[in-house]
Amino acid sequence: MVQIVRGTKMAQATKERIGIVGVGRMGLAMLKHLVKHGYAVTACDISAEQLAKARAAGAATADSAAALGKACDFVILGVGYTDEVEAVVYGDNGLLATLPKGSIIAVSSTVSPATVQAINQAAKPKSIGVLDAPICRGRFAADEGTLLAMVGGAPDVVERGRAVYRAFCSDYAHLGEVGHGQVGKTMNNLLLWISAVGLIEAGRLAETTGIDLVRLRDALMMSSGNSDALKDWDMISFTWALKDMQVVAEMTDKAGLSLPITGAIKELVKEARRIKATNPPNWTGKGPTKYS
Numbered sequence: 001m002v003q004i005v006r007g008t009k010m011a012q013a014t015k016e017r018i019g020i021v022g023v024g025r026m027g028l029a030m031l032k033h034l035v036k037h038g039y040a041v042t043a044c045d046i047s048a049e050q051l052a053k054a055r056a057a058g059a060a061t062a063d064s065a066a067a068l069g070k071a072c073d074f075v076i077l078g079v080g081y082t083d084e085v086e087a088v089v090y091g092d093n094g095l096l097a098t099l100p101k102g103s104i105i106a107v108s109s110t111v112s113p114a115t116v117q118a119i120n121q122a123a124k125p126k127s128i129g130v131l132d133a134p135i136c137r138g139r140f141a142a143d144e145g146t147l148l149a150m151v152g153g154a155p156d157v158v159e160r161g162r163a164v165y166r167a168f169c170s171d172y173a174h175l176g177e178v179g180h181g182q183v184g185k186t187m188n189n190l191l192l193w194i195s196a197v198g199l200i201e202a203g204r205l206a207e208t209t210g211i212d213l214v215r216l217r218d219a220l221m222m223s224s225g226n227s228d229a230l231k232d233w234d235m236i237s238f239t240w241a242l243k244d245m246q247v248v249a250e251m252t253d254k255a256g257l258s259l260p261i262t263g264a265i266k267e268l269v270k271e272a273r274r275i276k277a278t279n280p281p282n283w284t285g286k287g288p289t290k291y292s
Contacts, residue, residue, distance in 0.1 A: 081109075189247075193269055
């Protein structure tokens, strides 16, 4: 049975009727900003606990993507993996089955360019636009409303998205057509994981000399060794690193390129996740830190 449940707070129905599929750590923070900015928001998630949090924040909830599609005309996807994105979009219980003409599906999940391009091709005959809009800067930026969206899409779709995404993004970079947003996010993540793996290896080598890593970090941050990975070392977890590198590998194979450093990073992030969680180089003097 299709069911939509209203939250305890009613957001004013202004502008787009927003849906969010996936209200985990990032999606819930985005939802709160949208409600604060006066949007009527409907949430869908497999977690009853997260849906309860969404209702408490002022959103309605739907028990399926198809039900959500009937209530919305701008749907943001924030699920974690490609198979989840495809399950939400396609089939009898997917968004394409119920979204009205003129609606937009905004893919803020990190997937391959080919995945979002395929969604765009499937949506066109239904007169549904696709905004390729993966987001950067992580969970604390989501809380603060200072995310970066890397965006691809038709100009009219991009502009409709800009009005929505400014509720939780301080920056909105239009990189080209559908697929180019995912290219931008993937290149960003590739460079992040290269830097983060390098910091494990540089830290291990530096430790053998007895140098104070905190002092060394302070010096590097004033020099060419600086990076966001070094600045935000305690917040890096490698949780999504393998998934990110699998997207890179898919793109590499499709392009027929030999990228040895990229291939090595894909393997190295597996062990890096364990190291970072247990015994990483102590660049900040704080030791392993867990963040929610």
